[in-house]
Amino acid sequence: MVMISLKRAPPPHFITLRDLTGPQIGSLVQSALQFKHMCKVEGKTAHPDLPLKGQTLAIMFSKRSTRTRVATETAMAYLGGQGLFLSSQDIQLGVNESLRDTSQVVSSMCAGIMARVGAHREIEELAHYSSVPVINALSDTFHPTQILADLMTMHEVAVAERCPPGTLPHEVNFRDTLQGQRVAWVGDANNIVWEMMMAFPKLGVDLAVATPKGYDTPAVLRETAAGFAREHRTQVAYTQHPEEAIRDSHFIVTDTWVSMGQEAEKTKRLQDFKGYQITHDLINRSQPHKDWKFMHCLPRKQEEVDDAVFYSPQSLVFPEAENRKWTILAVLNALLVNKRY
Known part of the structure; x- marks a missing residue:
């Protein structure tokens, strides 16, 4: 049978x-x-x-x-x-x-x-x-779909800056353009940066995470990211100083400090994140890569990044959104x- x-x-x-x-x-x-x-x-x-x-x-x-x-x-x-x-x-x-x-x-x-x-x-x-x-x-x-969009945007920028004029992004191997890139995360430890930690080390991208005291990434996620970094010879670093994270970075990224459901914590959070707003002054004294770019998953609030950076030529927020x-x-x-x- x-x-x-x-x-x-x-x-x-x-x-x-x-x-x-x-x-x-x-x-x-x-x-x-x-x-x-x-x-x-x-x-x-x-x-x-x-x-x-x-x-x-x-x-x-x-x-x-x-x-x-x-x-x-x-x-x-x-x-x-x-x-x-x-x-x-x-x-x-x-x-x-x-x-x-x-x-x-x-x-x-x-x-x-x-x-x-x-x-x-x-x-x-x-x-x-x-x-x-x-x-x-x-x-x-x-938030995996957001980080895919970030990676795609980073690739398009790298093709425009490194490849001969007229080169189309889909003609260039995605992984070739990301090797050696450094991303600075400045802000809250949330689902965006945690997803970055799960992806970037496997793609040749170094990640520096700056969060205030008391807003640390969970140990289990740090351990997972560290394992990926060891396997692929990349770096994931943590600091409480935005300047350290931004130094030598090609991409500077932030997100809301007050996510949906955290509205009651807004006053305390704004105080805790003092000095974390992305401004040209912070960027200039931090000495990022000369061709640095800014990214944000949106929606954006003024306390996270000022207009001068958000609407600057270095900002990728709208291509990133598309x-x-x-x-x-x-x-x-x-x-x-x-x-x-």
Whole structure:
């Protein structure tokens, strides 16, 4: 008697860049560069094959979003599918219905789930019970789609500065441009810098993290990043002095000091982060690389970075924001079309 198992292999999920190898991350960025070129240079405003025609992506967000929502819906449309936006007011995400039940129900009707949650355990639980790929659009620990966009932006800058005029970013190997780059993080220890720690060391990028006393990165994440750094001969350093982090850096990055849910701590945080605002004065006395650039995931507040830097020629914030679309498009194509990274 022949026994046939109906149990399927678990679908590929995109939870954090910690789980991907350097080549896998590079493959996603290279795909994003190709999609951007196809659309903006070749004029292909939709994928010629519309591989996701008739398919729906559930976009379940328990927190507000601008860039991630717009990027996800337009990326899904590019592939021929549609996004179904479900806010916390639309569905009972972990309120009157368990995450397990929500995951099983939604994944039975959709091709994938893009979820923006609070606690990281929520995205892990959704993925555990889902029969379709789950993509982390943000949790309180990791934000992988943002860091993919940062890496893509860094690559484009490096191509423009180092390669012969007319060289197109998608024609240059992504990993070749990042070797030896140094990134300075100045600000709160949050999901953005923690995701950087999971990715940058594997790609030849050194990272210097400046946070005030009492805002340290959890030891388990430091240990993981240190392991990646040892394996790939890169550096991840920590300091309480912004000047030390910025020195010799090619990219200076910050983010909000008061994340959603931390509003009650605002007065204390503004005092604790005194001296961390990114200004030309701070940058000049810190002696970064001569061709330094500034990045921010947005939305931005004045206390984190002043207008002179935010709107300066060195600022990459708007190309960085646009690249959210192309990297999310690459992730959707990898998981929903190719079924792999």
